[in-house]
Amino acid sequence: MKVVKFGGSSLADAAQIEKVQNIIQEDEQRRVVIVSAPGKRNSEDDKVTDLLIALGSSIQAGETDRDIYKKIISRFRVMTEELGLPLSVAEKVKDTIDEAVEMVKDDSSHALDALKACGEDGSARIVSAYLQECGLQASYVNPKEAGIVVRDQPGGALVLEESFDQLYSLRSRNEILVIPGFFGFTPEGELVTFSRGGSDITGSIVAAGLKADLYENFTDVDSVFCVNPMDVDQPKELTSLTYREMRELSYAGFSVFHDEALIPAFKEKIPVCIKNTNNPSAPGTMIVSDLPERESHVVGIASDKGFLNLYVSKYFMNREIGFGRRLLQILEDEGVSFEHAPSGIDDMSVVIREHHLPPEKEEVVVNRIKTELQVDTVMIEREMALIMIVGEGMNQTIGIASRAAAAFREAEVNIEMINQGSSEVSMMFGVKSSGLGKAVKSLYRTFFE
Structure with a gap:
């Protein structure tokens, strides 16, 4: 079994979601899929999560920004139309956003977390519906149904140990499971988000809970580089890293992962492969527990x-x-x-x-x-x-x-x-x-x- 996570750039529009479907379909071991919120379609675009946060801030200030609201709804509606999905999919996404908006207006506890989570939730509903449209057996699985139980720390949730046993039961299901990243639920049933980059955290938690053979994290680069490409032209690509090396690099500025994201997978010694949605045939970078043989000690x-x-x-x-x-x-x-x-x-x-x-x-x-x-x-x-x-x-x-x-x-x-x-x-x-x-x-x- 492989757990596969797709980042925001991989889900930015209908064309990218078509690539995601092809990647899932080409390997029957890719049975559990974690998705982020739609990212930027171009350098001038907005991430959906940023739009949701801005919308929440405007509501709290007493002046709901209708332009931002319409922009969010339009992003999801256009994707569903271009993928040829039923109107009911876009309507369900809109209903979820509207419920969260009302929670923020009512100043409910955890309301902002509920609103921020709508990006990942919308992605999961669209991806699962598109997989079904393409003839695959697929289901949307809410994190509560999956068993992702977290500590009640809004915006910075930490997974509770009981989650891992509950997640393991998902192995018995035969269809492709699509789970929104970034959030879980407290034992009392409140939705709480992880910190930014939280979909990576969800992917790692799910991979650990399912005891997956491999956790694939698809992003928009062929591999991890030995230095930020913004600092050095065409830097050397890394084919392998240890868990400790990746954590140090992530902490100190590497943008591939949130520095806490891979810890659940690391603890279970599950190998992680970073791959490119736009070039899935590239080997990517493997992150493993054992030290790979290499000439240089500086990676x-x-x-x-x-x-x-x-x-x-x-x-x-x-x-x-x-x-x-x-x-x-x-x-x-x-x-x-x-x-x-x-x-x-x-x-x-x-x-x-x-x-x-x-x-x-x-x-x-x-x-x-x-x-x-x-x-x-x-x-x-x-x-x-x-x-x-x-x-x-x-x-x-x-x-x-x-x-x-x-x-x-x-x-x-x-x-x-x-x-x-x-x-x-x-x-x-x-x-x-x-x-x-x-x-x-x-x-x-x-x-x-």
Whole structure:
């Protein structure tokens, strides 16, 4: 059995859905299909999820934007017409959207999640109806029916363990099952969405629950590249990665997956293959648990902007038992999560995503650190970028750090911080955002050319 997930670009219009049908039909093992909401048809277009969020915001502001509403309904209606589906399919999608709109107007709990989920739900109804139209046995399966039970955290749901046993029972069904991604239901029956990129999370959960032989994730690229193609022209394609390498790359800016998306599949050691809907014959990239044989220990370079460095200095910090815990406790009290925390004898840096520490919260955090920890210096440096070089077994290979440092020197970019810790998989460098592009290009030349 294969679980197959299609991203938004694969479902953007009728022509793409026809490609999806061909992919499903050509392999009888593709029995469970997870779908995203329709994505952009071109660079000027809107994703349906973005339109639904904008519609919800307008309703909450007291002025329902009818133009956005009509645009959403039109996207689904045009697809059903071009695919030759019965009018009842488009009407069912519209009814679901209208119900969610009324929930937002009534200020019901979980209403915005219900509205955001309409994109994936609409895709699933259309894809299942089109498969039937093409003579295949197929059924739309709501996540509640599938047994996807989640914790009640709107916009950030976490799957509950009981889901996996319930999902396994789907193996007994013989037809092709089409399940909307992005959302599940609480034990009390409330619809709750995962974080953005949540359809990947659903796909991984379903693959784990069904104990699938393979989880195929179809997107709009032939494979994972060793560096973002926006940073380097025609970068090297990767034929295989380990789970840990993919998670590090995803976390640090790779847009192929949400960084938490594959964890359920990883835990069950289910191989994952990334493939291209527009070029399904390409082999894609396999993500596996065991280390593939390869010549180089560096497989990828990931980078991301939007970080800040909270720097704290105090003489004899190393003798002050509990200092680090109390510093991080202040961040926890103020609802601020951190990414890295390299430290020295008398100083400690905490790397935080900038949007987690807006200026108004920054003032509170800094004042608490000064007052409660009696530090000599506390300073915040914004407009930071992180670069990670990733590969299994790097710490067993002599000269990786020196080669990386030489690449930064060649690019004339100063390293603000470096952190490897005990990880065998990645090495992190902090630089000013302005030098990110030059540094990534230089690292690519060093490790891949």
